[in-house]
Amino acid sequence: LAKTTQPISMDSYEGQEVNITCSHNNIATNDYITWYQQFPSQGPRFIIQGYKTKVTNEVASLFIPADRKSSTLSLPRVSLSDTAVYYCLVVPMNRDDKIIFGKGTRLHILP
């Protein structure tokens, strides 16, 4: 299973765009990149998923370069409520395979 590496923590200010980069050098051809968000004392929540290029939804954008060895989660105009831990996961296309979480990035939004 591909291992992911992401910054342990990041700080930003309200109204800023935040970009969190994840490295997954050993990603396989049939792997998807998925991001989850977790608030304290809650279960993780799915944010976005992609395979290549760019994916955008109402919450975030996901940028994946051609070699797919990294990805960047972009959160536009963050607010205090975006303070959370963000996990980058590599999920096998065999969707019944187990899903492995890393330690995530602790994002702290300042007023």
Next chain:
Amino acid sequence: DAGVTQSPTHLIKTRGQQVTLRCSPKSGHDTVSWYQQALGQGPQFIFQYYEEEERQRGNFPDRFSGHQFPNYSSELNVNALLLGDSALYLCASRLAGAYEQFFGPGTRLTVL
């Protein structure tokens, strides 16, 4: 839709005891996974159930066992509790073949 529910929310046990945690999946979901999350760490995969059978298992000892019922709900059992079993236990459900997992709020287990 109530989403994924778990019970109890909190539990305190002593070393050597046994514990059972319960999970009801999101309506329509047939696949349930269990995770252990220690403080400050990411969730660690324990096992996954589908069609009442354990389909995948993480690196956890046999003290951790589970069950899935015909209505897709699931139980996680931990025997001979150790101090290191203190953690947030998360249940996640999805439709077989789907990517997105929906997590419950978790059960906070404290072993004294």
